[in-house]
Amino acid sequence: MSLHNYTDHAGEWLRGTGPHSDIVISSRVRLARNIAGFPFVAKSSRRQRHEVLAACKERIVSDRLAPNILWVDLTQSPALDRQLLVERHLISRQHAKARDDAPRAVAVGSDETFAIMVNEEDHLRMQVMRSGLQLSEAFDQINRIDDILEDHIDYAYARRFGYLTACPTNVGTGLRVSVMLHLPALKITGEIDKVRRAARDMHLAVRGLFGEGSDALGDLYQISNQTTLGKAEEEVLADFQNTIVPQIIAYEQQARQALMRHREAEFDDKLWRAWALLTHARVMGGEEVLSLLSHLRLAVNLGRVNRTDIRTINELFLLTQSGHLQKISGCEMDAPTRRAARARLLRQRLGGDAEHS
Amino acid sequence: MKRKCDRCARPATHHSVEIIQGKKIEKHLCDEHASEEGLAIKSIHTPINELLTNFVKIHSSGEADQPTPGGVCEGCGLTFAQFRKDSLLGCPDCYKAFEQPLSTLLERAHEGGTHHIGKVPRRAGAGEQRQAMLMRMRKQLNAAVVGEDYELAARLRDDIHRFEEESS
Numbered sequence: 001m002s003l004h005n006y007t008d009h010a011g012e013w014l015r016g017t018g019p020h021s022d023i024v025i026s027s028r029v030r031l032a033r034n035i036a037g038f039p040f041v042a043k044s045s046r047r048q049r050h051e052v053l054a055a056c057k058e059r060i061v062s063d064r065l066a067p068n069i070l071w072v073d074l075t076q077s078p079a080l081d082r083q084l085l086v087e088r089h090l091i092s093r094q095h096a097k098a099r100d101d102a103p104r105a106v107a108v109g110s111d112e113t114f115a116i117m118v119n120e121e122d123h124l125r126m127q128v129m130r131s132g133l134q135l136s137e138a139f140d141q142i143n144r145i146d147d148i149l150e151d152h153i154d155y156a157y158a159r160r161f162g163y164l165t166a167c168p169t170n171v172g173t174g175l176r177v178s179v180m181l182h183l184p185a186l187k188i189t190g191e192i193d194k195v196r197r198a199a200r201d202m203h204l205a206v207r208g209l210f211g212e213g214s215d216a217l218g219d220l221y222q223i224s225n226q227t228t229l230g231k232a233e234e235e236v237l238a239d240f241q242n243t244i245v246p247q248i249i250a251y252e253q254q255a256r257q258a259l260m261r262h263r264e265a266e267f268d269d270k271l272w273r274a275w276a277l278l279t280h281a282r283v284m285g286g287e288e289v290l291s292l293l294s295h296l297r298l299a300v301n302l303g304r305v306n307r308t309d310i311r312t313i314n315e316l317f318l319l320t321q322s323g324h325l326q327k328i329s330g331c332e333m334d335a336p337t338r339r340a341a342r343a344r345l346l347r348q349r350l351g352g353d354a355e356h357s
Numbered sequence: 358m359k360r361k362c363d364r365c366a367r368p369a370t371h372h373s374v375e376i377i378q379g380k381k382i383e384k385h386l387c388d389e390h391a392s393e394e395g396l397a398i399k400s401i402h403t404p405i406n407e408l409l410t411n412f413v414k415i416h417s418s419g420e421a422d423q424p425t426p427g428g429v430c431e432g433c434g435l436t437f438a439q440f441r442k443d444s445l446l447g448c449p450d451c452y453k454a455f456e457q458p459l460s461t462l463l464e465r466a467h468e469g470g471t472h473h474i475g476k477v478p479r480r481a482g483a484g485e486q487r488q489a490m491l492m493r494m495r496k497q498l499n500a501a502v503v504g505e506d507y508e509l510a511a512r513l514r515d516d517i518h519r520f521e522e523e524s525s
Contacts, residue, residue: 036449037491039433043447047502048495121445143476154487154521155478156449161463162473164449168459169466171452173475190374190383203468229463230470 002070003081007327010318011088011112011129016310018132022301023249025180025220025314027135028089029142029237030127032165032174036154040166041119049103049119056118059152060107065145068110075103080332083323089129090115114145121166122174124149135177135241139233162229172229177236179245180209184219184298185255188270192221195248203227204244209290218290218317223248256302271299275307279350283336284343289320308350316349362387430454432492449488487520494520 013026034040035055038048061069074082074095082096091106095117098104104119117125126149128142156164162172170176186192199206205224208216223244225236259267274295278284297313299305318324320342326333329341360369363385371391373384386394429436432450437458440446452459464471480487494517501510 034449036488037495039448040446042443042445043433043435045499048499146476147479150478150480152521154480154491156488157478158449158452158473160472161452162475163478164452166445168444168446168463171463172467172470172473175475190372193372227467227470229467230472230474231468232475 003072003084003327006084006088007319007324010315011090013089013113013129013131014311014314014318015131016314018130018134020245020249021132021310023182023252024133024245025182026129026131027133027138028127028129028178028180029135029138030125030176031142031146032122032163032170032176033124033126033146033149033153034156034164034166035123036156038123041121041123042166044119046103052123053103053105053118055153056116056124057105057107059149060116060118065148066109066114070108070110071105072108073105074098075101075105080323080326084327087318087321087323088112091117092120092125095120114141116145122170133179133241133245135179135237139177139237143233169226170228173231173233173236175228175233175236176224177240178222178224179240181221181223181245181248181252182219182294182297183221183248183252184294185259186252187216187219188259188267189255191251191255192216195221195251199223199244202244217287219294220290220317256298260302268304271295271302271304274299275305278346281343281346283339284320284346285339286320286322286342289342289346290317293317293320312349316346319349320345360385362390364390428454448492450492491517491520 013028018024018027035052038044038052041049041052044052057071059065061071072081072085074091082091085091085106086093086096090108090112095104095106102119104117106118107116109115113130114126114128116127126142126145128138128145130138158164163174165171165174183192183195186195196206203226205222205226207222207224209218209220209222225240227236274292278289278292278296293313293316296305296308297310300308300310300313319328322338325338325341325345328345333341360372361367362369365387367387367389369385370388371384371386375382375384384394430447430451431454433447435447435451437455440451440455446452446455460471494513498510498513498517501507501513
């Protein structure tokens with residue numbers, strides 16, 4: 001298993017299956033943990049970081065946790081590999097961009113459903129991702145991983161504050177639950193701002209495709225909890241599973257129905273134009289592709305366009321990103337070359353017009 | 358594209374497009390007019406990063422002449438002023454050292470939450486003493502390495518290893 005296997009397919013979480021997968025792209029849970037007896041990462045010396053890294057590697061890369069875990073030492077990995085990992089949501093931008101010599105790593109499960117970052121903001125940041133709305137399944141898996149690691153690692157923990165984290169916004173359960181939602185109709189009708197405000201009032205964070213500070217490219221929104229102290233894991237999960245996500249799904253469905261009822265011709269035109277451009281363009285920008293793929297995904301979900309399937313579209317969201325494009329072609333490319341390669345890949349995968357390729 | 362509010366010259370921050378009987382009605386309003394229209398609810402919660410910065414501002418004003426307002430964590434040497442700057446604590450002991458000033462911040466950041474509810478590590482019973490012990494041993498080890506006393510360092514490393522294995 002190596003990073004080279006990552007270029008021709010998407011991770012398990014982009015399979016496009018699972019409950020409500022027309023709107024819920026993926027479910028993710030992450031736990032933040034620190035090892036007792038060490039300062040948090042930012043205050044640790046180089047030697048201490050190496051010690052943490054070695055201790056974690058020994059515990060993580062074992063068959064007890066899962067077979068065939070891929071351990072990537074990010075200190076030694078090329079920038080392009082790190083970009084690939086960011087695009088696949090296996091490491092954060094912060095983890096990719098840290099100083100080159102900062103001792104840090106990521107362990108990835110063989111189907112990419114789980115990933116454990118070592119020495120990011122906390123000693124351990126572990127996540128499980130699943131396709132569709134599968135939060136309790138994802139939580140069960142991360143909880144098991146946490147139990148296994150805890151057998152051999154003393155976590156920093158205090159009765160009053162729970163699991164201790166470098167940033168006090170994570171203290172307590174250390175649990176961040178998030179769902180990635182595809183909300184193109186709410187965006188087209190302009191209702192998305194209402195969702196954003198409602199989410200904020202419910203103390204939830206709304207972020208774009210790549211988390212903090214990123215725009216909602218491709219109409220993909222990540223919604224996550226911000227409260228980790230004084231609220232049990234089950235409570236946070238139940239809020240998402242039973243209230244928050246079903247409500248947003250219902251809004252999006254209403255908006256889709258309204259568009260089809262009241263603006264059918266314009267709406268269909270928008271969807272078919274996306275198809276036309278994706279299958280015929282010769283040059284395609286990184287942001288443009290996400291917005292067109294979003295419309296195509298909507299078209300396929302509503303049965304307006306049936307020349308491709310959701311899984312292919314989900315994969316293209318990933319494979320058309322800069323890091324993946326360069327990894328697929330096996331060389332570094334400048335921006336104009338990437339735009340041409342992106343258009344070519346789209347025509348190949350969507351069965352579009354292939355001449356002059 | 359920066360749009361002005363439909364009703365005044367301030368920038369519009371709330372945008373809505375509604376379709377009523379096939380007609381599209383767009384509204385672009387500033388915060389004030391949007392809440393007048395019932396389009397926006399004045400937000401009660403502010404995002405956490407903003408909270409942190411505001412918190413930091415409130416607590417740093419008027420304390421400039423104190424050498425270390427809020428104190429220092431003995432575990433790692435972090436001052437509360439440094440925490441204000443980076444929003445990051447230095448080590449597990451910081452939670453004890455800054456318990457009081459942190460409480461207010463935590464309560465606001467976590468919807469009133471002040472105490473942990475939820476998972477407890479299985480070894481939490483003796484945990485806090487063990488953690489303190491480990492912290493002490495690792496500090497000694499650090500001092501030994503810095504002082505180039507490699508014999509002592511090796512011994513301490515063995516001790517730590519044995520101590521860790523005892524519980525596993």
